[in-house]
Amino acid sequence: MRRFRLTAYVTSFLFAATAALTGAGVAQAAENSSDAAAATGYVALGDSYSSGVGSGSYDSSSGDCKRSTKAYPALWAAAHSPSSFNFTACSGARTGDVLANQLGPLSASTGLVSISIGGNDAGFADVMTTCVLNSESTCINRINEARAYVTSTLPGKLDQVYSAISAKAPAAHVVVLGYPRFYKLGGSCLAGLSENERSAINSAADLLNTTTAKRVADHGFTFGDVAAKFTGHEICSGDAWLHSVNWTNIGESYHPTAAGQSGGYLPVLTSNA
Numbered sequence: 001m002r003r004f005r006l007t008a009y010v011t012s013f014l015f016a017a018t019a020a021l022t023g024a025g026v027a028q029a030a031e032n033s034s035d036a037a038a039a040t041g042y043v044a045l046g047d048s049y050s051s052g053v054g055s056g057s058y059d060s061s062s063g064d065c066k067r068s069t070k071a072y073p074a075l076w077a078a079a080h081s082p083s084s085f086n087f088t089a090c091s092g093a094r095t096g097d098v099l100a101n102q103l104g105p106l107s108a109s110t111g112l113v114s115i116s117i118g119g120n121d122a123g124f125a126d127v128m129t130t131c132v133l134n135s136e137s138t139c140i141n142r143i144n145e146a147r148a149y150v151t152s153t154l155p156g157k158l159d160q161v162y163s164a165i166s167a168k169a170p171a172a173h174v175v176v177l178g179y180p181r182f183y184k185l186g187g188s189c190l191a192g193l194s195e196n197e198r199s200a201i202n203s204a205a206d207l208l209n210t211t212t213a214k215r216v217a218d219h220g221f222t223f224g225d226v227a228a229k230f231t232g233h234e235i236c237s238g239d240a241w242l243h244s245v246n247w248t249n250i251g252e253s254y255h256p257t258a259a260g261q262s263g264g265y266l267p268v269l270t271s272n273a
Helices: 002-038 060-065 072-080 095-102 124-133 136-152 154-168 195-218 258-272
Strands: 041-044 085-087 110-115 173-177 222-224
Touching: 041 072, 072 085, 072 110, 072 258, 095 154, 110 154, 124 136, 124 195, 136 154, 136 195, 154 173, 154 195, 173 195, 173 258, 195 222, 222 258
Parallel strands: 041 085, 041 110, 110 173, 173 222
Antiparallel strands: none
């Protein structure tokens, strides 16, 4: 009889403990589910390829950041109606600018983050200016300098940005968009850069993308490769989604057109979001 009472007591205790633990697990799961459900805001970070330089229709309140209503973040937000949309991407931004000026809207309620960054750190604008205005050898040397930077220094700077995003928006799915190849080799261009220069520029863009994709994977983010979408729409293709040198509006040179944003970048974000 005594053994029966002891057995009954132990059984009751274990049942109560199991119920309590199960209840706690259910409560925790419900809380986590609630947190995930609440994380539905969208924050768009990055440089001019994300702000929409080259696509026109700029929001005057964004000033020199030139955020466009035709940029892929604005188009995605219009199509998907996130619970909130914060657009902080800015023309000319480098990794340090993202850290200093763009992360404010990130929070536990952020469910999606998009970003393109790294091109300005690598000196993209200076590379293109050098190549347009100088000899082929000077152009190739400048491209090689940029390649060395992308290999040796840029990965650490990308790590800082990606870690900061994770810390401020732990529930967010982060999509990092790459850059297109700029030139169709053997294309329709009759003047301007040589074929060697165009090939070197394309190769540098590929290096920037592969370097970025490696850092993205190591942080558990998603890399959105836009190069395939722009194939057939490069400069010299006859149906370019990228501006070539625009001497009347130099800032738009080598940036996606509105078609490049809607036909190139938007589908890549949509398929990876």
